[in-house]
Amino acid sequence: MYDWANSAYITTAAVALLPDYFARAVVGEAGINLFGMNLSATTLWGYMLGTAAFLVFIFAPVLGAIADFSSAKKRFLTGFAYTGSVFAMMLFFSKSGDVWLTVALFIGSQACFVGANVFYDAFLPQIASEDKLDSVSARGYAFGYVGGSLQFAIALTLVAMHEAVGISITMAARIGMAMTGIWWAGWTLLTMKYLKEVKTHYELPEAYHNRPKPIAYLTLGISRTISTAKKVGRFKHLTLFLIAYMIYNDGIHTVTSMATIYGTEELKLTTTSLMVTLLLVQVVAIGGALIFSRLASRIGAKRAVMCALVLWSGVVTYGYFIHTATEFFVLGMIVGIVLGGTQALSRSMYGAMIPESASAEFYGFYSVFSKFSSIWGPVTFGLIKQMTGSARLAIISLMIFFITGLILLGFVDDEQAKADKLAF
Numbered sequence: 001m002y003d004w005a006n007s008a009y010i011t012t013a014a015v016a017l018l019p020d021y022f023a024r025a026v027v028g029e030a031g032i033n034l035f036g037m038n039l040s041a042t043t044l045w046g047y048m049l050g051t052a053a054f055l056v057f058i059f060a061p062v063l064g065a066i067a068d069f070s071s072a073k074k075r076f077l078t079g080f081a082y083t084g085s086v087f088a089m090m091l092f093f094s095k096s097g098d099v100w101l102t103v104a105l106f107i108g109s110q111a112c113f114v115g116a117n118v119f120y121d122a123f124l125p126q127i128a129s130e131d132k133l134d135s136v137s138a139r140g141y142a143f144g145y146v147g148g149s150l151q152f153a154i155a156l157t158l159v160a161m162h163e164a165v166g167i168s169i170t171m172a173a174r175i176g177m178a179m180t181g182i183w184w185a186g187w188t189l190l191t192m193k194y195l196k197e198v199k200t201h202y203e204l205p206e207a208y209h210n211r212p213k214p215i216a217y218l219t220l221g222i223s224r225t226i227s228t229a230k231k232v233g234r235f236k237h238l239t240l241f242l243i244a245y246m247i248y249n250d251g252i253h254t255v256t257s258m259a260t261i262y263g264t265e266e267l268k269l270t271t272t273s274l275m276v277t278l279l280l281v282q283v284v285a286i287g288g289a290l291i292f293s294r295l296a297s298r299i300g301a302k303r304a305v306m307c308a309l310v311l312w313s314g315v316v317t318y319g320y321f322i323h324t325a326t327e328f329f330v331l332g333m334i335v336g337i338v339l340g341g342t343q344a345l346s347r348s349m350y351g352a353m354i355p356e357s358a359s360a361e362f363y364g365f366y367s368v369f370s371k372f373s374s375i376w377g378p379v380t381f382g383l384i385k386q387m388t389g390s391a392r393l394a395i396i397s398l399m400i401f402f403i404t405g406l407i408l409l410g411f412v413d414d415e416q417a418k419a420d421k422l423a424f
Contacts, residue, residue, distance in 0.1 A: 292341025
């Protein structure tokens with residue numbers, strides 16, 4: 001149900017309403033001047049996504065190590081969730097011309113969203129046996145798409161009927177974004193009440209006893225992260241999977257996070273066309289996640305992900321050529337089919353390769369690879385758009401991420417990686 005809770009933010013605010021609102025109302029067609037350069041909304045949005053990813057890249061592995069040692073995964077999860085939901089609610093106060101306020105609120109909410117997911121993902125190996133990891137992970141994503149779709153449909157109805165309600169379309173967008181924070185915070189109450197964390201009984205090493213507890217845990221977290229990095233480096237197939245994931249996830253993250261602003265600035269689509277397509281993506285992704293779970297049970301998670309990466313290459317190729325709302329609609333259907341399956345199976349593949357006793361530490365490390373990659377895709381997209389003036393060249397360039405990730409994933413022996421974890 002935490003997928004149900006947080007998907008409202010990522011679907012409605014981060015992917016749908018905010019990019020469109022940011023481009024049309026906050027920045028506008030004229031762009032902004034920064035350090036003597038004129039930056040379009042598309043370029044600036046790419047840099048914002050990269051900055052949020054960099055913040056998570058810095059803090060995730062250390063917090064993961066601390067959480068494992070102190071049995072604090074649930075506390076970190078709820079702390080990040082409620083802080084992020086407050087940032088999301090505050091997007092209501094972002095008005096036309098409030099560029100830097102919007103930038104700050106988005107980076108804060110996005111960093112907290114991803115930070116919470118580090119600890120949420122870390123529960124997966126503890127609540128599902130190895131043979132159930134793929135199906136449980138996929139069902140989590142499916143629940144997220146259902147919850148995200150419901151909240152998005154409410155927000156979309158408000159935007160579409162703003163005149164009947166007696167408010168402007170910008171006010172409707174602001175209310176819709178704030179609602180995501182309320183939804184996120186409200187449904188997280190179920191996680192707080194029902195999610196149980198298995199307590200570990202580690203004692204702080206004697207060398208840390210004379211330090212204040214926060215400093216002791218921080219120092220220990222850094223030490224354990226360095227130790228984890230050394231361990232991971234000794235296991236070929238786990239390392240190779242992480243590198244492959246880092247590359248292909250960069251492409252996925254960039255497609256999903258830049259799609260709305262691409263439709264706004266490059267294709268000149270209406271807000272309604274964009275929102276309906278994004279709602280379609282969420283609805284189709286419910287079935288997509290479950291279909292790929294079934295596929296994984298027949299051909300294995302690795303081969304299922306490889307099939308999805310071939311389809312992702314087709315997505316960016318088709319995205320280069322489209323011009324109309326109907327074509328964007330078709331693109332959304334294809335994305336919906338492969339989106340949930342790729343993410344869910346990648347998460348469960350990794351969960352099967354890591355030791356359960358250090359799951360938060362290793363999922364923190366997983367997040368580092370994920371977010372390190374997420375820095376470069378949007379930034380590269382923004383740079384290509386800035387240099388060429390065309391977002392089409394930027395989107396087709398993402399094919400290299402999917403092809404490279406596909407090739408590297410082909411060399412991963414996931415069964416050997418599962419056996420290797422016994423040596424941690």
